[in-house]
Amino acid sequence: MSASTLDERRIDRMHRRNRARARLGNGTVHAVLWVYAAIAIVPLIVMVLNSFRTSKDLFSDPLGLPLSPTVQGYVKAWTDASFATYFFNSLFVTVTAVALSTAVSVLAAYALARWKFRGASLLESLFISGLMIPIMLAMLPMF
């Protein structure tokens, strides 16, 4: 009696074929991952590089690199466009909102997750349905 039966040899061949196929697919997938990483990051890099060029420079040569970098754009944004005000406003709103919502949500989530009480599932679906409300509906009455 031979040690490996017909079935074992067939399964072994299938394993080897699957592994070869997997290795070919692996290389392609790696390439795709890198290509998309480039697609994801290049526009942002272009934006940062272009911020160091003047408008005239951008009009004349869209694809160029900032060979003579200038911070003119940043200076104008800070002074003429009152970027400082916007920036600090955004910072304030973000910090406050994150702090407040985290504090409040952690308390409520702990209660909902760890303790069983009567209105628990109702409260949970109430909070989750808040996600479905379009922001615009909530802002209208403030005007």
Place this chain on the structure above:
Amino acid sequence: MPLGIIALFVLPALLLFGIFLLYPLLAALSYSLFEWKGTSRGDFIGFANFVTLATDLPYREAIPRAFLHNALFFAGMILLQNTVGLFFAYQLHKRPRIRRFFQTLYAMPYLVSPLVIGYLWTLLLSPSFGPINALLKRIGLESLALPWLGDPNLALGIVILIAVWQWIGFPVLLYGAALGGLPEETTQAASIDGASNWQAFRYVTLPLLLPAVGTVSVLTFIFSMEVFPLVYAIGGSTGSPAGATDVMALLFYRVSFQSGTPNALGVSSAVAAVLFLVIFGTAMIATRALRSAERRLS
């Protein structure tokens, strides 16, 4: 656990939720039932504002068209963002060493405000000084250097692609977390039984991922119905190339702030109410259908 302690924990969230979400929602829904003169409330007119939406001219055509654009947006997001995101999440799941690096890169556009992203892409795609058309001309594909955002037929598709580009991080991270929670024994058993990678994915991993797929789909639906800053940055408040990128949120913004009619508040509340009902109704139905499908599969 005594009721007082539970109330103490839940009350702050409930208060904020009630004041800033529930009350404005109910107030706005009630506004749609009145006639407005500027900002002072007029008489109760019942559903007349909704009737206006269905019969009067700019709204009668603009609303179905905007809904259509929202639906196309949702279809595009589901077909591209979900599938490609799942693909990336699965491939990264199998390569734990480089996973963090790629996840970070893919999620980078997610960190930038959609308004900024929209504006950035209008600059990049500009036919006169944008790098993309310049690159296409440089490598000789001049026939492909179309006015991407100026052609009404292309504009919505481009907006969808930009949205997918920005938000692909969301399904990648979510599916990555879901894949991390799956037991490894089932996939190992499948490969021992001779399943190829694709077969293992399709018959073992995918059914186990169905709850995550459902959640992502519902959230994508809600998001697609409410999308505003990206489209506003690209197309302006009228859906620039002849209304080709007009979505419900833009319509709402136009009606409430730029229409100039005295009853603006009433009609825009009606628009918002219709939008809310569509979102809420569909999300409820979808969640229920998904729950029963999950129960059937498990």
